[in-house]
Amino acid sequence: MKLAGATTAAAAMFATGSSADEDDYEVIEASGQTINVDNETFENKLIDVSNGNAITVSVGDDATIRNVGVSGLYQGDGFIFSIGGGGEVEFDNVYLGDGANKTGGDHAHGPGAVFYHRNASADVTFRRMNVQGYPNNGFYCSNSANGGAITWIDCYGKNNGVSTFRAASGEDSLHNCVAYNDDTDYSTDYGSWGGYTEDSGRPLWVHSPGGVVAEDCHFAAGSYPSAVLTHDGANATLDGGAISGGTSGAVDTSSAGSDPDLSVPDGVPTSPEEAVSGNEHGGSGSGDDEAVGNGDDEELPNALVFDGNETTNATRYEFEVAGDVEPSSGEDADIDGSLVHGVVADWSEPFRFDGDLEQLTLDGPATVSLDGDEIDPDDYGEEYPHTLEVEGEGEPTSFEVTVDGSIDLESSAAEDDETTTVSGSTVQSSVTDDTVTVEFSGALTDVTIIDGDATVRLDDDVIDSDDYGDHKLLPHALVIDGTEDDDPSEYTFTASGAVVESTYQDATIDDDDVIEAQSVTGDVDGHLDAYWFDGDIEDFTLVGNATVDIQYNVREQ
Structure with a gap:
């Protein structure tokens, strides 16, 4: 799966270093206190709320919450985590699965797990979160429409009131997440909700104008009428995954199945102790790069991350290490022994490896970091290896x-x-x-x-x-001509056969154009792009006024 298919904030931060030992964490007893986390990392904390007291973790600018478990039934009135800052905020490997009960107070629905304030502007990534049984939303993030983007990766929610994932901004997205209701008796499992049952249980609720994509996600409504609901002109698209239960509003489920897998995603902690000890998939360390999705930190101690989050332009990369290498979450790279090459656009691709980084080339605007520190590719090997x-x-x-x-x-x-x-x-x-x-x-x-x-x-x-290449002497040509237009034009197309960029008719070959299998995305701005292809053009979209010319069997002319 491409992390954010890929999307702008679709990459979580990378955890480097080793996991915490069983006793290497701090226990915090809830006593009505507020803990401020601003420009720092709050990690390896077990928050004990079993005494019935409230606690608030106020998340400010550029904060990281990692390896945190909340133990016990929460009986406070507000939200445990409250996000009010800006910059880049990350949650990784956090357990809030013991639930909460409604005790009255200022919040009509009772306590919630995570709240994104109306005045917040942070881009937030939630990764490997377990949130269950909160009456007032699992992730109340519909205020992201006012600024910032929310990305959920490998998150799990069950039996949360109102909604589990409450999203808004057109930049919000979900990847490999699960949310469902199984009609649990909360008075038994999570304590009394004070008789509150209205609006309990939407797995995904999207507010305000803007589209939200849920990639490879699995939702089930239980007894609630809608598994996915859109509101105020919003729309949602399920790209893969599966859904059980109805939908309401503008919801596209044409690419989703009907038999959701409601198991906990790999790496999500299933207890407070597992979270604070940094379970086998959990992160600990600097948090300056993308989270480890697989691999053994001890066997593959080095982390290399290609980050294209700041731009939609493609960057081609290649590197070679002296030992073993494997991807941490990306699946699109081509790995041949210790040699890796691939393409990254508006997402990040992380890798783990051992030995030395012997060769690194980067063609495009992305940045690359080694063990959390940005590096210069020119310092590693030859420019043309x-x-x-x-x-x-x-x-x-x-x-x-x-x-x-x-x-x-x-x-x-x-x-x-x-x-x-x-x-x-x-x-x-x-x-x-x-x-x-x-x-x-x-x-x-x-x-x-x-x-x-x-x-x-x-x-x-x-x-x-x-x-080399399955497109030898491809017979047909496709030309997108932007030379007569003062404004840029963007295009996408898919061929039924192979496709390759060409200099036909003196076309330029742009590093920014991306070819993935038989699909192409590119743009022309005062120049001409051309492609050789086989078969037919099955789909073509043009935004702009460039001219498009398809010439069949041009090699024979």
Whole structure:
């Protein structure tokens, strides 16, 4: 799953370091106090509310709440966690699963778990949270419409009154989350709600104009009429996952199944003690990067994170380590032994590894951090770590080379050859009895021998050009021309067959354009983009006034 499919705030902060030992946490007895957390980390705390007293953790600017468990039935009137600051706020590995009861007071619905204030402006990420049995919402975050974005990742909610996930902003999103009602008798399991039953139980409630996407989430309404409800012009889309129960408002469930998996997501703590000890998936440490989704911190002690959160432009990356490497949450990277390459846009991709970071290249605006500290890729290895040689065999041979990264022509003779062009990540040239050499970063995605024969070597090893790219001599061309329009145009399309960026009709090849399988996203702003493709164009969307031209079998013309 792509974390935020991916979305702008779809990446939680990365936890580095080791988990807390069983006795390596502080016990806080509730006594009506307020604990202020501002520009700091509040972690490894067991909050004991079994004495019936209230407690408030006031979350300010750039705060992190990690490895925290609330033990006992909560009998206060307000919310335990109250978010009122700005910047980046993170919750990771937090247990609020012992529930609460309604005792009267200022809040009509009784106590709640997490509240996002109307005057808050923080971008908040909740990861691996367990929230159950709170009468006044599990996550009351519909005030995010006033500023900030909320992201839930691997969160679990059960039997929360009013709603479990209460969202608003068009930037809010949920990923691999579960919420449901099983008609629990609260007087037995969570204490009396004082007879309050109205509006109890929406798994997801979306307020105010703006769309919220729930990716791979599972919701069940129980006896409540709606598992997902939208309000005041809002809309919700379930992308994957499953839903049981009705919906109300603008809810798109066309991509969701009907048999939700209501088990606790991997890594979510199931007790206060498990949370404060930093369970096997739980985080502890600096919190400056994305959370570990899998892997063993002791076996793979180093954390490398590619962060594209600040921009929607794509960044291609490649790195090589001296030991083992595995992704922490992203699934899209290509890992070949200790060599990794991939693409990141408005999300983050974290990795764990051991040994030294030997090689790192970055093509695009993303940043990269190592064990919580931002690093300069130029400090690690060569700018162009790979070499490709095309050696002629005595007859004129044209070829085209494309990489998923940056490319540089090394052969000085070819630089002076009018038949040689270098555009973006593609080189087109010809050889007879000479050799053209290019250096590049990233992955070799295509070698096309257009006519004749040549010997091709990748990093000194002879390769078969047919093994690289399934788009050799793709027959059709798609051209998006923005040269006659003063304003930029954005486009997306999907082909039924392979697709590759091209310099056809002197088109540019842009690092910002993203190709994922047969789907392409890009833009033109005073220039022209072109693609070779096979099959048909199954879907095309254009925002702007660029012209679009599809030319079939153009290679034969």
